[in-house]
Amino acid sequence: MSNIPTELKYRKSHEWVRDEGDGTVTVGISDHAQQALGDLVFVEIPEVGRELSAGEACAVVESVKAASDVYSPVSGAVTAANDALAGSPEIVNQDPYGAGWIARIRLSDPAELDGLLAASQYEEVVKAAED
Amino acid sequence: MGSRTPLYATHLAAGAKMVDFGGWDMPVHYGSQIEEHHAVRRDAGMFDVSHMCVVDLGGERVREFLLALLANDVAKLRTRGKALYSCMLNETGGVIDDLIVYYLDEGLFRLVVNAGTRDKDIAWIRARAAAHAVTVEPRHDLAMIAVQGPEARQKAARAAGPEAGAALELTPFTGGQFGRCFIARTGYTGEDGWEIVTPASEVTDLWSALVDADVRPCGLGARDTLRLEAGMNLYGNDMDESVTPLESALGWTVAFVPEDRDFVGRAALEQQQRDGLTRKLVGLLLEDRGVLRSHQKVIVPGLGEGELTSGTFSPTLERSIGLARIPMAAGDRVEVEIRGKWLPARVVKPPFVRNGQACISL
Numbered sequence: 001m002s003n004i005p006t007e008l009k010y011r012k013s014h015e016w017v018r019d020e021g022d023g024t025v026t027v028g029i030s031d032h033a034q035q036a037l038g039d040l041v042f043v044e045i046p047e048v049g050r051e052l053s054a055g056e057a058c059a060v061v062e063s064v065k066a067a068s069d070v071y072s073p074v075s076g077a078v079t080a081a082n083d084a085l086a087g088s089p090e091i092v093n094q095d096p097y098g099a100g101w102i103a104r105i106r107l108s109d110p111a112e113l114d115g116l117l118a119a120s121q122y123e124e125v126v127k128a129a130e131d
Numbered sequence: 132m133g134s135r136t137p138l139y140a141t142h143l144a145a146g147a148k149m150v151d152f153g154g155w156d157m158p159v160h161y162g163s164q165i166e167e168h169h170a171v172r173r174d175a176g177m178f179d180v181s182h183m184c185v186v187d188l189g190g191e192r193v194r195e196f197l198l199a200l201l202a203n204d205v206a207k208l209r210t211r212g213k214a215l216y217s218c219m220l221n222e223t224g225g226v227i228d229d230l231i232v233y234y235l236d237e238g239l240f241r242l243v244v245n246a247g248t249r250d251k252d253i254a255w256i257r258a259r260a261a262a263h264a265v266t267v268e269p270r271h272d273l274a275m276i277a278v279q280g281p282e283a284r285q286k287a288a289r290a291a292g293p294e295a296g297a298a299l300e301l302t303p304f305t306g307g308q309f310g311r312c313f314i315a316r317t318g319y320t321g322e323d324g325w326e327i328v329t330p331a332s333e334v335t336d337l338w339s340a341l342v343d344a345d346v347r348p349c350g351l352g353a354r355d356t357l358r359l360e361a362g363m364n365l366y367g368n369d370m371d372e373s374v375t376p377l378e379s380a381l382g383w384t385v386a387f388v389p390e391d392r393d394f395v396g397r398a399a400l401e402q403q404q405r406d407g408l409t410r411k412l413v414g415l416l417l418e419d420r421g422v423l424r425s426h427q428k429v430i431v432p433g434l435g436e437g438e439l440t441s442g443t444f445s446p447t448l449e450r451s452i453g454l455a456r457i458p459m460a461a462g463d464r465v466e467v468e469i470r471g472k473w474l475p476a477r478v479v480k481p482p483f484v485r486n487g488q489a490c491i492s493l
Binding site: 038039041042044060062063064065067086 | 148159160163164165352356420421422424443444446451470
């Protein structure tokens with residue numbers, strides 16, 4: 001069973017969101033997602049300054065076997081992206097909720113956070129996927 | 132539910148992630164595909180390849196039958212146990228399958244054919260065998276494990292029964308019967324190793340003995356990255372019935388000499404040579420970051436388009452590599468479309484990796 005930290009919010013497409021409390025959020029992919037993908041070998045991060053809409057493909061994670069889009073859980077401008085993933089994509093496998101973060105986004109509509117899944121709701125999504 | 136090998140429960144117990152492969156439920160990895168890949172390059176790994184089919188061909192005229200059936204020439208098989216890689220072609224020169232044929236005895240040859248093609252292969256062979264009074268026996272009673280890597284033979288020799296030690300004397304591309312096991316020094320990874328054929332009822336014991344000998348179970352994921360690094364074609368990806376071996380970098384496996392050997396597909400291949408080949412299968416090394424995948428489009432400036440037939444991230448080279456079918460006149464520079472962007476790639480001659488070492492400049 002994968003790790004689902006309770007303090008985070010989630011999108012059903014397996015992204016996590018951490019509210020940094022300063023009008024920005026940090027975004028990454030869940031432990032379940034990295035497990036399902038397997039060893040990551042390439043991560044394409046969004047450009048800083050890019051304006052994202054919620055649900056828009058903003059990054060790509062590729063494992064040895066397949067490529068997957070990462071969808072932005074919120075709308076807003078990218079204020080930072082994790083450059084370390086270019087040289088070491090395996091960080092996402094090793095620490096998906098920490099050093100494996102993908103992007104920091106300044107919220108253009110903080111109310112969107114209310115529409116995301118709580119950990120308990122995301123757990124149901126993962127259970128369904130693993131069955 | 133797909134077909135299952137006798138090792139299915141063993142794979143599940145080892146934590147394998149299972150996938151469908153040509154109608155078979157097979158392990159894709161047991162945790163980390165990349166670690167499994169490195170185990171084969173650096174030490175020893177093993178693959179359940181029991182989904183592949185052993186087909187024994189018997190009869191006094193079996194050699195004569197194979198001279199007509201296969202594009203490579205079984206006359207090259209002069210000593211017992213010797214193996215030969217060959218394509219089996221249809222009348223238009225299309226590849227029905229690629230296989231290994233072993234010369235066991237003058238009246239007995241053994242084929243090992245692909246899982247996804249086994250039924251059509253057997254039907255094709257049977258339809259032609261009767262005219263040569265050759266019997267065709269798919270050996271559903273047998274299972275197969277490939278043990279590959281620089282330490283593979285030494286470790287497997289300890290695990291495969293008291294007679295297996297003598298198999299250390301086998302030269303590359305030969306095989307023989309050692310106790311209950313048919314052992315051949317062949318493989319699909321670019322490393323030394325054995326492919327061991329054993330009674331299906333005994334294969335779980337052999338697998339356990341290999342685990343005890345510190346051979347790492349590896350899934351089809353690692354098998355694919357290893358074979359691609361080794362520059363070996365995968366049937367169904369890199370070639371099929373719509374292309375000939377000459378368009379699949381397999382011209383070296385077609386024996387046009389002697390000129391009077393009339394094998395199935397020969398006339399079509401000779402016609403293709405007279406007309407001039409228009410496409411070739413080449414290796415690609417992606418210059419940028421990113422991952423080559425099969426079916427990505429290739430542009431050869433000024434000459435036209437081609438397509439990736441296989442692509443992956445090479446764990447050994449830490450670069451992306453692939454095989455692509457491109458216009459014959461292409462030089463060493465092409466571009467590949469990856470998610471709407473055109474990225475430069477270099478045309479290289481496979482293999483990319485052999486015996487743990489890079490074979491191309493990066």
